[in-house]
Amino acid sequence: MNALREPGNRNMVGLTPPRSRHDTSRRASMPAKPNTAQSGCKVGPDQIWFVGHRVVIYAASEMPGWQVRGHQKIPVFFQGKKYSVVNIADASSPHAKRYELTPWSMGDYGESTCVIHYDEDYVKRRDQAVQADVVEDRVRTFMFFVWPFLGFFWSHTKQAVIEKHGFSPPAVTKVSLALEFVGVLAWSIHWSFTGGLATVFMKPFVGYTFGEWAFSNAIWVLAALLQLWADCVVRYDDLIRDEDYPSGLMEWPVRKTRRILGHRC
Numbered sequence: 001m002n003a004l005r006e007p008g009n010r011n012m013v014g015l016t017p018p019r020s021r022h023d024t025s026r027r028a029s030m031p032a033k034p035n036t037a038q039s040g041c042k043v044g045p046d047q048i049w050f051v052g053h054r055v056v057i058y059a060a061s062e063m064p065g066w067q068v069r070g071h072q073k074i075p076v077f078f079q080g081k082k083y084s085v086v087n088i089a090d091a092s093s094p095h096a097k098r099y100e101l102t103p104w105s106m107g108d109y110g111e112s113t114c115v116i117h118y119d120e121d122y123v124k125r126r127d128q129a130v131q132a133d134v135v136e137d138r139v140r141t142f143m144f145f146v147w148p149f150l151g152f153f154w155s156h157t158k159q160a161v162i163e164k165h166g167f168s169p170p171a172v173t174k175v176s177l178a179l180e181f182v183g184v185l186a187w188s189i190h191w192s193f194t195g196g197l198a199t200v201f202m203k204p205f206v207g208y209t210f211g212e213w214a215f216s217n218a219i220w221v222l223a224a225l226l227q228l229w230a231d232c233v234v235r236y237d238d239l240i241r242d243e244d245y246p247s248g249l250m251e252w253p254v255r256k257t258r259r260i261l262g263h264r265c
Contacts, residue, residue: 044123047095054102055083057118058095061130065114066099072110076101078118140165151176154248163245170239173246177235180249184228191221 040049045060055078066085067074073084083101091098116122143150143165150162151173158169191197195211199218231250238246247255 043118044120044127045094046123054086054100057099057101058091059097059099060095061126062097063099063126065116069112072112074112074114074116075104076116076118136165143167147172148175148179151246152180152249154251155243155245157248158245169245170243173235173248174239176249177232177239180228180235181232184225184232187228188225191218191225196221 040047042048043057047058049056049058065074066076066088068085068088076083076085078101082104084104085099086102087098087100089098089100090096139161143162147167150158150167151169153162155169158172162172163169194213196213196218199211199213199215200222203215203218227250231252234252235247
């Protein structure tokens with residue numbers, strides 16, 4: 001009883017006994033009480049948070065068509081409920097945008113005819129469209145560096161690919177035609193001055209070749225040069241006639257063959 005009256009004694013009646021290490025570790029391992037005011041889920045790569053009656057979407061990609069409007073609001077259906085967009089902001093990586101939705105109010109003035117159903121399929125289509133845009137940007141960048149040679153592609157490629165990426169088929173054809181003309185002219189001059197021309201026309205009469213050209217090789221080069229000169233003439237004629245999709249390199253023989261076969265059929 002005397003020990004109970006000593007002011008320095010820690011085991012006095014009414015004081016809480018010290019906790020053991022076992023009790024402290026057991027309390028630390030107990031799960032925390034969940035926050036019922038905020039919960040979430042995922043839709044594809046998007047993170048969704050439910051904050052009270054509102055829905056906050058952290059989207060991996062920007063969603064076109066989602067707008068904040070004072071009237072003619074765009075209805076967004078999510079998990080069977082109808083919402084309207086009240087705020088759009090940038091989000092930190094790995095997300096691109098933050099969209100805040102609030103339940104649809106009967107007092108909202110007007111409703112847009114555009115309706116959005118936000119679900120797994122919507123997110124999948126959105127990501128596919130984003131990926132397609134990335135591929136298209138890469139193709140356009142590649143075309144920008146090689147655009148002087150785009151005119152060598154055939155007409156159907158110019159219509160389906162080149163024009164789609166913002167390049168004029170007649171304009172790129174003019175540039176490629178100029179390159180072809182300079183290249184064929186330089187090759188013709190080189191072939192002539194190195195003995196190719198003399199070999200073709202003099203070999204049958206004098207019996208020997210000129211320069212380092214064999215007669216058969218000189219003939220093959222002459223045939224190629226004649227084809228290329230004819231190609232320059234045909235492609236230039238397409239430009240004069242204002243063809244929407246002028247011929248590409250050596251396309252005219254195929255066109256002529258198809259026309260002949262078509263008339264026969």
